[in-house]
Structure formats: structure tokens, C-alpha cells
Amino acid sequence: MKSNQAWTEYCKSLSPAIVETCARTPVSAGGTSLARALHEALPDWQFRHALARGGWYRLGGIVDEHGQRITDNLEQWVEDALDACDGDIQQLIEENEGRTLYATRLVGQTHYLTANVGDEADNFLQLEIEDLQEMRAHRLFSNEPTTLEELVDPRGGNLNPLPLGLPYYTLRRIQHIGAFLTRMQAQKQEAAPIHRMLDDWSKSSAGANSDYANHWVIATREHLDRYHQPIFRAQPIATLPGDPPDFEAAPGTSGLNLQEALQRFDRAVGYPMAWYFHMLTTKAVPHWVAQSTVEDALTGFAYLPQRDVDIIRNWLHRPYAV
Template sequence: MTTPSVAASGNTIATPPGNATAQWASLTARVAEVCERMPVAGGVGALARELSHTPLPGSPELSYREVLSRGGWYRLGGVVDGSDASISRDLEHWAEAALAECDGDLHTLADRHVDDALFATRFNGMTHYLVAATGNGAADFIQVEIEELQEVVSHPLFADETVPGSLEELLDPPGLRRSSAKPLGAPFYTLRRVTDIAAFLARMRAQKPDAQPVHRFIAAWEASSAGQAAQFSNHWALAIREHLDRYRQPILQATPLVAINGEPPHFQGAFGAQGLALQAALNRFDRQAGYPMAWFFHMLTSKTLPHAVAFAVIDDVQSGFSYLPERDVKVLRDWIHRPYGF
């Protein structure tokens, strides 16, 4: 099997508008080229170092680092025969065309190919998030999303004269075991997206007059003790989504992702804890995360802490027992006045 080209993933780039578009197109082309030639065996660290020597034209070199990897996903691949020879690079297109030739009858399709020993493939994937700071603000960074893909044999098509109940069941059977799939080639990198986060968030804000949750999240970071102690992109990445609505207008979305590879911090406070016990639990959580007010930001993005913790902290403040700096109390009060989450 040959390694698919980078174009196979439909790589995209979230660019700032205006004259910067040409510069960003140049950057994404060069990042895509680095992904194509760097072996996965070298690790993501080697990839980050190589990208650090790929500056934006007219700008100084940036220092990229990996902050998060998310695996466990896959996408449909193609069709191979019993000798692993490629029949089609696009399983869905092949199946739709073959079904059309059989007038949409799955039984006829199964009868036609039952002796052909055909197999569907899939691409097992992992997304690596790399960032490079471009300034001192929380949103001042470039985020590069790189996919690590490996094509494997997924499942036989029309095995034992079995007729799938639908085209979707043929393409991706429910309950399929995916742990022992046979690889069809070495894993490889491909570029998914390059995003100037500050520019992307500015475009989001231009869509609606009111700040969206991600804007409030980053503003809270900058206003809190967290923003005074740590760089946002050291601890968070953003899940970026961009699509067109029915009127062909772009819809932009961004959701914070905790940049932790491994076990996240664990909140050890008892239900209903207040006072010294709650303070100790929050301090332990912050130490595990590596920055102050971590508990607040994790509360907004995961089920690690219930929202009741925030109200318990404010109850302590109102009772005269305040263990947070005034800037953090203000952030907390702002959230309680207008709650949001992800």
C-alpha cells in the first residue's frame, strides 16, 4: 500500500482576513510539507522542532511545542482485495457507485461481490495539538493540528453472504472490534489545520455582538490569578470548528480543551465542603494542575468539579472567610451573575 498524500485529509487553515491570507497560505503549505516528510517514528517532539524552523514570512521564528494529543478516532478508508491490493481509495464513493449499479438493491450488491474477497479499510487517527506563542495575551498563539494516521483493514465486505441492513452498516458495521486490525502501511503525519487563535476569536466576536463562552473564558483567565501565573496555551488548546450554514455563511466555534496527556487533576473535596476543608481541596487541585484558579476553569469544561463548588466559595467569602485574591473573587462573581460552560 502506498502512503496517502497530505491532500487526502482535506487540510484546512483558519486565517486572519485581508492581506495576511497569502502569508498564511505560504505557512500552511510549508507546515504540510514538513508533515509529509517527517517520519512518525521520530516522535512529535522532532516534528515540533522542525516546525520551529518554519517561520511565518516576515516574522521571527516561533517555538512550537506539543501540548495535547487526542486519539481513539478513525475515518473511513478505501477498499482492498485479499492480497491488500487497492480497489478504491474511497470506500463510501465505491459503495455508492456499486449500489447504484444494482439499482439500490443491497441483496444484488452482496450477490455480485460475495466471491470477490473485498475488505474495507479505515484510518486510525490521533490529533496532535502544537502551539507557538506570538505575544503575551492569552489568545496570542498559533495552534497547529496535525493528524497521525495509519490505514488498517477494517472488516470484510459481504462475508459469508451476509447482507447489511443499510449502506451505513456496510461502511461501518456497529459493534465492530477494532483492536486487532491489520496495518496496511506505516503511520504518517498530515496537516489538519493552522489557526491564528487571536484572529479566529476576533472573527467569532464579529459574528455576534455579545461575547461567546470562549471569549468570556479567556477574559476570565486574563483577569484571574491564572493569567498572572501561567501562559494560557501551556495549559489549554482550542477545538476549532468552522462550517457554512444553510445561507452559506461561515459559523465559527471554539471550545477549550485541557492540555493534559494523562490523568487530569482530581478534586478531593467532600460533598458540601466549606471553609478550611474546601480551601485545602481547591489548593490541592491547583497544585496538581500547576497554576492558581485551575479548579474554576476545569469546572467550566469538565465534570471534574460540580458548579456547586463555586457557590460554596462565594458563601465563604460572604461569611468573611475569603481565601481567594480579590481579582479571583470578581471573576467568580461575574460567572455566578451570568453562568456559562462548555
């Protein structure tokens, strides 16, 4: 097993091939084609397209009315121009009167791809690739802004943004999830919810039947606090297409009816104990279900393996949510 640092260096070594693959793979071909192209470039790894999350944008640059680029960094341009005007936004507006300048934004989505390394639940590589398209957004200064935010990203903006080019793939990050979570756990002695979830997965019927990375990705984040100490965040995201199914049982349901509701949910999601992990994360399953399953087990109605009952009982004693 590689050390955390070794995984970091190894992931860096894969980046050039991934960047090249992104550059030559058209977004229009779709996520499955991206995964296939990555396998051709990195035959040692069978990356699987797990999830695409969109609906976001980030600020881009500035273009004029002819589409000529003024800058790639809207915020920096505005900050420098304001500094030159001693922070007087009205003076900045007057100095640019008569110019037709448009802000751009990068609209996109993030593709998560995973490749298993070993049997442990967190032992997988996770690749995040963005597909981006630059759009011409609002005209600068036309809304007579009084604040920096109103200038660079006004509410509403341009309701009819104009594409400035084709969408394209770009590498955001590749990491070994286990290495990230090890660094995260080193911060505190007590396991975070994500560590408990992965431990539960490994001990449960879910882990015995399928790999964690087949059903979940982990959105990670690292930043420095005010004392310049690293802070780590990890959020599991189910790779279901769409929302999880409705849990078809009313509070107080037990016995055979509850067993059937659990089985329907698990079949719809694709693995045993799916109801439990969605109870922890998506809130698709209410918490009363855990209590009822344990009560059924104590009365001798054993429709869950004992290892799963033990996990649920432990959760009832020490609840957590991810």
C-alpha cells in the same frame, strides 16, 4: 496586529513547510520530536506539543486479497456501484460475488501544537497534525448487508485489523485562534462561553502567571447551516496528561479546609485558579465551590486575590459552562 484575513493568508503560507516536515518526520519519534522538527523548519515559531487525542478512525478505501488498491474512497465507490445497480444492494452483492474485497479505515490521533504570538489569551497559533495508519478492516459483502451503513462500516467490523503500512503524519489545519474567535463573535452580539472563559483567564491570577495556550487548546469547527450561513464552534480542551485531579472537599466545606482543597487542586494542575476553569469545562470541580469561596471572601477570609473573587462573583450572577 494582523487582520483576520491576514492571519488566514499567513497560516496558508506556513503550510508547505509543515507538510514537508510531516513527510520526513517518523511518527515513532514522538510528539516532542515533531515539535523540534517544526521549529527547525519554521525558526520564527516555537511550537510546543500540547496534546494528542486518539481513539478515532475514518473510512478509507478498498483493497483486494493481495493488497492491491481498488480505490482510495470506499464511500464514493459504493455509491457509484449502487447507482449503477439502481440502488439495489442485493444486485450489487450478486455482481461482486466471488471477489475478495476489503474495506480499509484510517486509524489515528490528532496532535495539537501551539505557538504564542502575543500576550492576549487567544493570541496564538494552533497547529493540528494527524498521525494516521491505514488498516485493512472488514471483508465487503460477507455480512450480507441490507443498508449502506452495514456495507461500509458494520458494527464490530474486523476485530483483527491488518496494518497496510507505517503510520504517518499529515497536516490537518493551522490557524490563529484569535482570528477564528473574532469571526465567531461577529455572528452574535452576546459573547459565547469560550469568549467569556478567555476574558476571565486574562483578568485572573491564571492569566497573570501563565499563557492560556500552555494549558489549553481549542477544538474548532465551522460548517454551514441550512440557510448557508457559517456556524462556528469552539471547545476548550485541557492539556493535562490524563484526567484532572479529584477535588478533595465535601459540599459545605469552607474556610481553611476549602482554601487547602483549592490549593491542592491548583498545585496538581499547575497554575492558580485552575479549579475555576476546570469547574467551567471538565466539571472536575462542583459548582458549590464558587458560592463558598465568595461567601468566605464576604466574611473576611481573603485567601483569593480580589480580582479572582470578582470573576467568581460575576460568574455566580451570570453562570456559563464551556
